[in-house]
Amino acid sequence: MSEIDEGLRSELQRQGIWVTSMQELYNWGRKNSIWPLQFGLACCAIEMIATAASRYDIARFGGEVFRPSPRQADLMIVAGTVTKKMAPQVVRLYNQMPDPKYVISMGACAISGGPFKTGYNVLKGIDRYIPVDVYIPGCPPRPEALLHAFMELQRKIDSQKLTGSEKATHLDSTQPSEFPVPSFGAHDLEPPANPDVFQPPKIERT
Amino acid sequence: MESLEQIKARAEAAVPGAKIDIVANPGPSQQSSLLIDNEHAVAVAKLLRDDPALRFDFCSNVTGVDWLDRTVKKTVKVKKVVDGVEKDVDETTEEKLPGYLEAVYHFYSMTHKHGPVIIRMRTADRADGARLSSLTPIYRSAEFQEREIFDLYGVRFDGHPDLRRILMWDEFVDYPMRKDYREPDDYEYEPTPHDDVLEKAKQHYSPRPQLDGAENITAQQQ
Numbered sequence: 001m002s003e004i005d006e007g008l009r010s011e012l013q014r015q016g017i018w019v020t021s022m023q024e025l026y027n028w029g030r031k032n033s034i035w036p037l038q039f040g041l042a043c044c045a046i047e048m049i050a051t052a053a054s055r056y057d058i059a060r061f062g063g064e065v066f067r068p069s070p071r072q073a074d075l076m077i078v079a080g081t082v083t084k085k086m087a088p089q090v091v092r093l094y095n096q097m098p099d100p101k102y103v104i105s106m107g108a109c110a111i112s113g114g115p116f117k118t119g120y121n122v123l124k125g126i127d128r129y130i131p132v133d134v135y136i137p138g139c140p141p142r143p144e145a146l147l148h149a150f151m152e153l154q155r156k157i158d159s160q161k162l163t164g165s166e167k168a169t170h171l172d173s174t175q176p177s178e179f180p181v182p183s184f185g186a187h188d189l190e191p192p193a194n195p196d197v198f199q200p201p202k203i204e205r206t
Numbered sequence: 207m208e209s210l211e212q213i214k215a216r217a218e219a220a221v222p223g224a225k226i227d228i229v230a231n232p233g234p235s236q237q238s239s240l241l242i243d244n245e246h247a248v249a250v251a252k253l254l255r256d257d258p259a260l261r262f263d264f265c266s267n268v269t270g271v272d273w274l275d276r277t278v279k280k281t282v283k284v285k286k287v288v289d290g291v292e293k294d295v296d297e298t299t300e301e302k303l304p305g306y307l308e309a310v311y312h313f314y315s316m317t318h319k320h321g322p323v324i325i326r327m328r329t330a331d332r333a334d335g336a337r338l339s340s341l342t343p344i345y346r347s348a349e350f351q352e353r354e355i356f357d358l359y360g361v362r363f364d365g366h367p368d369l370r371r372i373l374m375w376d377e378f379v380d381y382p383m384r385k386d387y388r389e390p391d392d393y394e395y396e397p398t399p400h401d402d403v404l405e406k407a408k409q410h411y412s413p414r415p416q417l418d419g420a421e422n423i424t425a426q427q428q
Binding site: 085121187200 | 374
């Protein structure tokens, strides 16, 4: 599965021979048929619905099959405010999705808690418990932004390797595909963040 | 609609022993309210709902208020003899008021198209005595809102059919809308901290590294 020389490929194409690789074919198939999980948490979900409807039409990118079951979904669009009460369920849904799976963190709340960051009841970003592939800022992001994130994700899928040391995480048996579900504590979620997934940024003062 | 004084007189006549005060609100809205004692609250609410002249049949809103312990300063002019001469002297007295929790109900009448009448109930204190009698048996729509007050303020409603937390999880022990609530210290990083967040951020900053004096030399050369 070596990389194909671009010059040779275009030369062959001119002669009517189409050359591809297993990796290209596999990723081409995956990236054009991403099935999102059908769930929304707040106002971002309305924009997600608009993206799926006829005006913006996510079907142009192969992402129109919103599945009501995590067992059939490839992509989780975390659309909206993740409250601390909801966070364990979101992680559990992620764990129930089969590999390969991807996460788009949509909107200020899903990224960082947004305007509710200093509140007692809102998680300060879903990346505390599950790995996120694409972040979209906005409050809420417009459908175009979600489409852009979707295309970024397609680009990411297209560049994933099937073999070698840099192969995709879902093909690496040492990488986890499930993450611990936080439990409800007396004052906060336990633990407040998964240290294997998330480390808060540190300020170096000089 | 009858004035609050008339409603108060009507309720006091109908419910013997009820202690009702009028809490004035001198703001632009002029929405004064009736402060009802805990024991007779259910009877007074039943009267407000069922009295043919009042018929407050719609409980639109139930909310909680937290009042901390506070000291009230009162300045009174007192005539005192100073140096043999009688003078008006300002005398300041401090009164310590213990804190309490409050539930505020807004009632309207769909029948007579009037309202709102606002009633308040106060707990004895902010700890074990934070109990009120539930008005859910009279106004069914108060059920979830009383649960919310229980969840966020910790007021226990006697006679409530299903008093559980409604917004926070059952294992949660704090009452987050109380003024003395402190959220768990989950500070991570804030690019532009200010106010309370700045205070929190300062506690988490690493201390400035010790300077060795070299920075003074560069300053002198310039």
